[in-house]
Amino acid sequence: MLLFEVKKVLTKPLNKAALLILAAVFVIACVLTIRYVDYTDQDGNTVTGISAARNLREMKNQWAGDVTEEVIREAVRENAAINASDEALSEDITEQNKAYSKKQGFEDIREMLSMSFSGIKQYDYYTADALSEDEAAELYEQRIQSLKDYLDSGQVDFTENEKDYLLQKYEEFKTPVHYEYADGWMALMDSAYFITLTMILVLILGFLVSGIFSDEFAWKADAIFFSSRTGRGRAILAKMGAGLLIITVIYWGVILLFAGVVLAALGAGGGDCPVQIWNWYSIYNITYFQDYLLSAVGGYIGALFILILSMLASAGTHSTVFAITIPFALTCVTPFLGRVDMFSKPLRLFPDQLLQICANLRDFELYEIGGKVLRQVDVLIPMYLILAAAIFPFLYVVYRRTQVK
Secondary structure, three states, rough: HHHHHHHHHHHHHHHHHHHHHHHHOOOOOOOOHHHHOEOOOOOEEEOOOOOHHHHHHHHHHHHEOOHHHHHHHHHHHHHHHHHOOHHOOOOOOHHHHHHHHHHOOOOHHHHHHHHHHOOOOOOOOOHHHHHHHHHHHHHHHHHHHHHHHHHHOOOOOOOHHHHHHHHHHHHHOOOOOEEEEHHHHHHHHHOOOOHHHHHHHHHHHHHHOOEEEEEEHOOHHHHHHHHHOOOOOHHHHHHHHHHHHEEEEEEEEHHHHHHHHHHHHHHOOOOOOOOHHHOOOOOOEEEEEHHHHHHHHHHHHHHHHHHHHHHHHHHHHHHHHHHHHHHHHHHHHEEEEEEEEHHHHHHHHHHHHHHHHHHHOOOOOEEEEEEEEEEEHHHHHHHHHHHHHHHHHHHHHHHOOOOOO
16 A cells, blocks of 8 residues: 555656656756866866866875874965966966966865954955964964954854853864865755755655645545545555655655765765865864765755645645645745844744755854753754654544545
């Protein structure tokens, strides 16, 4: 019966069309993510995609290893020499691009310097150009000092416990930073396409499962369904299992295949580099590989909650249209409402935030519960895992009590 219910969902003409749309979105997301990586060649021309990744890998891996004080000093010397070249001083954009092309091997290290010494929320790309070797050597100490200055600026509303927590996370950050080419992971996790694909995936999954319980009424087959020997028992469990199976298989199939395609094209090296290489201010002391796992698992939990809620609406109202509005509201409407100051804080706890964990790693979003400070992800994942597990059995209860008209 389980496979029969799955077949009923996947063979509906509209659902087939939805899957084709998902396939098209998947291909577009892969192409755009691969093109996210760019490289400037020695002639000042910019290329993107696979060839760009190949050239960047060669340049960046010349600087691979721990970013020690000596490496930082060497990067500053190289940067100063390039800035003093005729190409860099030229007013011609192409000549300037030629100069920039020589920086690409250590550009991420240079960016860390600019972020540390600019100050939080005061980023200036050219800050690194003004640093001496001795100043730059204080990179890691300056990261902590920038946080202290930010917390003492009077522009934040953190409690003392939250301030102590932020400083603790910064001090726990392992230094010196391990560095190597990681642009495949950066494109995967730091571009907007992973989040966009995940949200569209949830919307299409919502379209697929929203009719699992209501279709019997739309097709006027409810009397037959509920009068069968297994109608209110195994058949309901089969529908629940079908919904869960469709969500799980399609979600993980898309998320894993997307990562596989992107990393195969751009390279999977650098997965053990910390996310701070591109998200220097992050309080999440994890690697890019761990970022992917956290985002994928968190996204799955968020998708489960949203889609179980949609199926519950389908079972309770017998309306496919109403059931579809739930994933739409939670993935499309709440992000826009979250831009309004008065809604921002509470909406940061809505399930759509689990679909964009990789972006939220950049934020200082904290919650103090019973004197214990927790990060946004630390709250969201267990909360919605428990809620999804609690709501799922209600599908059986609600649909079993349905009265045939």
